[in-house]
Amino acid sequence: MEQHRPAVFGAAYRLLGSVAEAEDVVQDVWLRAAPADLSQVADLRAWLVTVAARSAYNVLNSARVRRDAYVGPWLPEPLLTGPDAGQRVLVDESVSTAMLLVMEELPPPERVAFVLHDVFEVPFGEIAGVLGRSPVACRKLASRARARVARVRRRPSASRAERERVLDAFRAASEKGDFARLVELLDPDVVYVADGGGRATAARTPVRGREPVARLLAALGVRRPGTTTRVVEVGGEPGLATCRDGALIWVDTVEISGGRITSFRRVANPDKLRHTGHVRVS
Numbered sequence: 001m002e003q004h005r006p007a008v009f010g011a012a013y014r015l016l017g018s019v020a021e022a023e024d025v026v027q028d029v030w031l032r033a034a035p036a037d038l039s040q041v042a043d044l045r046a047w048l049v050t051v052a053a054r055s056a057y058n059v060l061n062s063a064r065v066r067r068d069a070y071v072g073p074w075l076p077e078p079l080l081t082g083p084d085a086g087q088r089v090l091v092d093e094s095v096s097t098a099m100l101l102v103m104e105e106l107p108p109p110e111r112v113a114f115v116l117h118d119v120f121e122v123p124f125g126e127i128a129g130v131l132g133r134s135p136v137a138c139r140k141l142a143s144r145a146r147a148r149v150a151r152v153r154r155r156p157s158a159s160r161a162e163r164e165r166v167l168d169a170f171r172a173a174s175e176k177g178d179f180a181r182l183v184e185l186l187d188p189d190v191v192y193v194a195d196g197g198g199r200a201t202a203a204r205t206p207v208r209g210r211e212p213v214a215r216l217l218a219a220l221g222v223r224r225p226g227t228t229t230r231v232v233e234v235g236g237e238p239g240l241a242t243c244r245d246g247a248l249i250w251v252d253t254v255e256i257s258g259g260r261i262t263s264f265r266r267v268a269n270p271d272k273l274r275h276t277g278h279v280r281v282s
Contacts, residue, residue: 001030004045007120010095011049014115015056017076017100019275028055049120053112054130060108067104071198073206075265076100077272078251080241082233095235097253097265098152106145113138114145158256163238164231166256171229171240174221179214186210187260192217197269200250213264241276248273 001008008029012022029051041047067074076097103111109131116122116130117138124135124142131138158166166185173181192213196202207213226245231238240252251273255263267273 001033001048004048007045008048008052011052011115011120012056013079014095014100014103014119015053015111016059017104019077019079019272021056021059023275025052025055025059028052046120046122046126050116050122050126050130053116053122053127057108057112057130060111071196072202072204073193073195074104074197075193075195075267075272076104076235078234078239078253078267078276080232080234080276081236096152096237097235098155098255098263099149100235102149102152106148109133110141110145110148113141114149117142118146155255156257158259160238162259163254163256166259166261167231167238167240167254170254170261171231174217175229177218177221179218182214182218183210185261186213186264187257187262190261190264192264192266194266195269195272197271199270200268202266202268217264248276251276 005026009022009026012025013019016022016025029048032051033048038044038047078097079095081095103115106114112131113124113127116127117124124138127138127142128135131141133141170182170185172178173185188210189208190210190213192203192207194202203216207216224244227242227249229240229242232241232251233239234241234251234253237253239254241248242250242252250266250268252267253265254261
């Protein structure tokens with residue numbers, strides 16, 4: 001189980017966008033696997049991932065109801081995947097914030113079919129058992145999901161070095177409250193989305209346009225005693241973590257094109273930050 005735990009957690013996190021719920025799925029898989037006779041299972045990893053998907057599929061149906069009642073915009077729980085990560089996970093583009101938001105738009109059956117087949121290479125015959133549909137139907141579900149996901153993959157993608165350069169420049173400008181520099185770093189059509197969940201101060205609707213977003217970020221970023229920010233790896237990509245008096249107060253992820261930030265997403269809901277573990281900020 002320990003050998004395959006990253007895959008089990010990774011499947012659940014991709015499907016649910018929640019570290020806490022993914023951990024619950026891992027425990028459920030362990031409870032199912034521990035007493036089972038697995039001696040005849042040819043591919044244990046695929047079997048465990050399939051059990052995780054079945055458990056997550058059940059959670060997805062109730063999650064939709066909770067999303068409708070959520071206060072303000074909903075964003076996935078940030079998953080630290082760099083040296084500070086408390087949770088090992090198989091990292092690829094499918095755990096980026098942009099991809100998880102597309103996953104959130106997919107109907108649960110499409111999401112399950114896509115993650116199991118395209119990410120974990122589970123055959124459609126086994127996916128059919130999870131969804132209660134024919135292999136042909138599951139193939140169509142995965143195909144529809146793949147077409148939706150393609151729009152994220154078609155977006156211009158900044159290199160890791162460019163992301164880190166822009167984030168370092170943004171951090172410096174934000175800490176100084178440098179409005180002019182923030183405007184330079186933001187795309188004219190930038191969109192800012194904050195997830196406070198009613199538990200932290202955050203904009204209840206997206207903010208659009210470089211000057212309105214720059215004003216907001218400049219006001220929030222003025223350095224206060226005990227506040228520090230650093231570049232971290234979130235979902236396999238560079239992001240920012242900000243702590244105040246040693247406590248994590250928000251995690252930022254961005255999309256960058258042409259050296260400017262096109263999308264800025266901030267998770268400030270403390271319930272979504274408690275599972276990130278300790279973040280060393282210098």
